[in-house]
Amino acid sequence: MPYEDSLPLLASFLLLTTIFIWIWRSSGQYQWMIVAMLACGAGCGAAAIDFFVQTDREQVEILLPVLAQAVEKKDLETLLEAIAPEIRPVQEQAEKAVLEIKPRQVLITRLDVDVLYGQRFPKAVADLLVRVTGKFVGREEGTAIVSAMVTLEKRKRWLVTECIVKPAELLNKRKTTRAGQILR
DSSP states (O other): OOOSSOHHHHHHHHHHHHHHHHHHHHHOOHHHHHHHHHHHHHHHHHHHHHHHOOOHHHHHHHHHHHHHHHHHTTOHHHHHHTBOTTOHHHHHHHHHHHHHHOEEEEEEEEEEEEEEOSSSSOEEEEEEEEEEEEEOTTSOEEEEEEEEEEEEEEESEEEEEEEEEEEOOGGGGOEEOTTSOEEO
């Protein structure tokens, strides 16, 4: 389906159904009612398919907030289960994030997912903006906003193969003058 969300398609079919019912009521010809029923059935069928079938992109969009909650709850087992077993640096990074940062709240504020096909395993690249509130080692509690680029591979289920975390570049580090002009 061309949409990740079938709501626009469903709305279009229901509008079309309404138009065909209006034509049927105006003309009295039963063919228009049959066409209206077919349009309604097609719209509801598309919505049902979208509801019951998850695309790869939707699976990744569901997995990443679950992993953020696992970091919040300090659930290393769930985190390590979602990381490819051969990628030891990412596992160490996850352990370090939970043990050293001691996050109280992990909130994904932006999530962009691109799914790439054509390789041995389908890959997904997720660009995240994450707000982390917690007690950082050697410091008091604070909030940090970080940017993360997470690469996942689908091997029966989605596994994290790479995770690059860096401080977020808010406003692309643009500085403004007193007059409001942007300096680059």
